[in-house]
Amino acid sequence: MTVSPILTAVRSRTPLVHCMTNTVVPQITANVLLAVGAAPAMIDLPEEAEIFAGVASALLINVGNGSAEQHRAMRLAAAAAEREGTPWVLDPVAVGALPVRTQLARDLLAHRPAAIRANASEILGLAGASAGGRGVDATDTADDALAAGRELSEQTGAVIAISGPVDVVISGGRVTRISGGSPLMPLVIGTGCALGATVAAALGAVSGSGHSAHEAVVAAHALFGAAGSRAAQQTNAPGSFQVAWIDALHTLTPDEVATLVSVEEA
């Protein structure tokens, strides 16, 4: 698999990731990006976001809890990213369950995200196929969302990543499953949101290389799962798990990642 060279590329190229994310996770998102070797920059003012989306290596737009001002900035930044060729990732948090962000996320699809990372309920919500969940909870399984994910990939051209006990990455007829991680990961807020940011970092790092966007998305998921597996060897409680997991994101070698997760083409 191509996980190893992509993780090496993230560390050597230090992609600058413009993050527009929700109010809960900026700190852990930034710490995760630093741990994996990328450089975070949170910029949400409309005037500045529009400029920075054209300068950054990649852009993350996470539509979880934000302000009306930030939503305006997201629309400008997504348009700028499309115009300037900056790869960008959509994380449609709680889309399908809440109206403002659902409309926002669907509108943003027109600006051609390189990847969409979400749980199964959110993929169904984005595709218009779900009655909604309880917000950020995934009440559907990845396989429930497989058909919707395929269709969304065909419509938008984006790589679709569906997070769950087994992560599924879909694009162009290809389906890759990544197993690993730990049940403790959903007990640490922001692990999913920080994965969206790390997908952006990987896309920024492979830009201009021979690696595909699909491979970059898989590599980010493999690193996250491997760090979760490593941390779960050290603790069974969420406070110390978070610390061990961030340590592992920084210290695991690409070869260790390969031994800690399973990556399979369907």
Add this chain to the structure above:
Amino acid sequence: MTVSPILTAVRSRTPLVHCMTNTVVPQITANVLLAVGAAPAMIDLPEEAEIFAGVASALLINVGNGSAEQHRAMRLAAAAAEREGTPWVLDPVAVGALPVRTQLARDLLAHRPAAIRANASEILGLAGASAGGRGVDATDTADDALAAGRELSEQTGAVIAISGPVDVVISGGRVTRISGGSPLMPLVIGTGCALGATVAAALGAVSGSGHSAHEAVVAAHALFGAAGSRAAQQTNAPGSFQVAWIDALHTLTPDEVATLVSVEEA
């Protein structure tokens, strides 16, 4: 005491807690809710907050540092919670010391919070009895605020919880004191704010059960104190204390909680 079955109910029912909180504590609040077995959702946009307050198991409104847009959303959400019967908790951070939030918190009382959690200075500030403090510091003791707390409970119907070295919970002529915790807790930002969210989780978990709101508020305080006592057995510095405290919130059994704190009716 009824602490044990209520903590078990939080873990088995996974109450969905809609949190509208200040800019400093969303991450620790979410991590604490996940650690205790609840599900957090931070939603501050007016249109979405009004909807979600009617869907969630419980709502927290913490008037610490927020925006004008969030304040509008809080008014809508409190009204929706009252209308839909969602139990909600008011955390009047620095009320009495700062004018905008003081007016906001007093206005919100009309929507009948199920509980109000605060330090003594804030209870006095909410009741209009204090000259204000230095903001979030409690310069008054819980006993200074006892009379104001009783009166506030009678006026609003809310359970009043006053945090301090000994926590005091007041409602309907009943006064319960919870001892435990650690002097390190005030050195970790957000332990008080996360307690407000956990009170909401406990209220959501007992809804429809035979347990009273008073008992739910006491149970949340007992768990917090017990986790503080346990963490203080492991470290004497605030960084590692935070980690150990979140671990303890997750791993303490309800029976262990009973051995680590003292709960007494006055």
Add this chain to the structure above:
Amino acid sequence: MTVSPILTAVRSRTPLVHCMTNTVVPQITANVLLAVGAAPAMIDLPEEAEIFAGVASALLINVGNGSAEQHRAMRLAAAAAEREGTPWVLDPVAVGALPVRTQLARDLLAHRPAAIRANASEILGLAGASAGGRGVDATDTADDALAAGRELSEQTGAVIAISGPVDVVISGGRVTRISGGSPLMPLVIGTGCALGATVAAALGAVSGSGHSAHEAVVAAHALFGAAGSRAAQQTNAPGSFQVAWIDALHTLTPDEVATLVSVEEA
């Protein structure tokens, strides 16, 4: 050196630090202030910020990622601080690289900050001497910014602190260099921003004493470097480093600080 009595003064006087900071770092900033012995209060609403800047022991204005409403509040608070004699610190995050915050930071200089803390690129950006960097990255060295720092100090009367592998503090013809810390510090988000807040705490603590603002700024940098050196003796990964570093900020004695860093007058 005067580091030891100033750190003791912070712990004994508990200066109340009004923080207006970016969306990424409020939690770590508050935890750091609590760890060093100060009291944090984040207040960003215009009406409340203007009042509180006149009440607090010191004010921090960090122009990293914020909202238009917060920017209005910063202008009011800086004016109030100048009017009421509250010492205040400017942290010009990514100034020079992004237009809105660059204009804001330059405008705020008119309100006479007591100190400006930044990396070299930001000092150059504030002085108008840089073509900008990639945002928060320092692409220039402290020595590149020495002349700009001197000039900025002369123009504004502020103590200028330039963070880097060796920190440089400049004012009134005096140049002090502080060595210590760890390469892991830039891998924990907010260590620089929290240093700005700790500079404010130190300025608040020396107010009315015989110590100069220059000495207060140096003391804050010495404590940060010493805690970084201590934490780096315990771990080589960023998650556990953050925990150990906050522990060290709280537990190091002033005398231990003196053994862990080198403070030299040029």
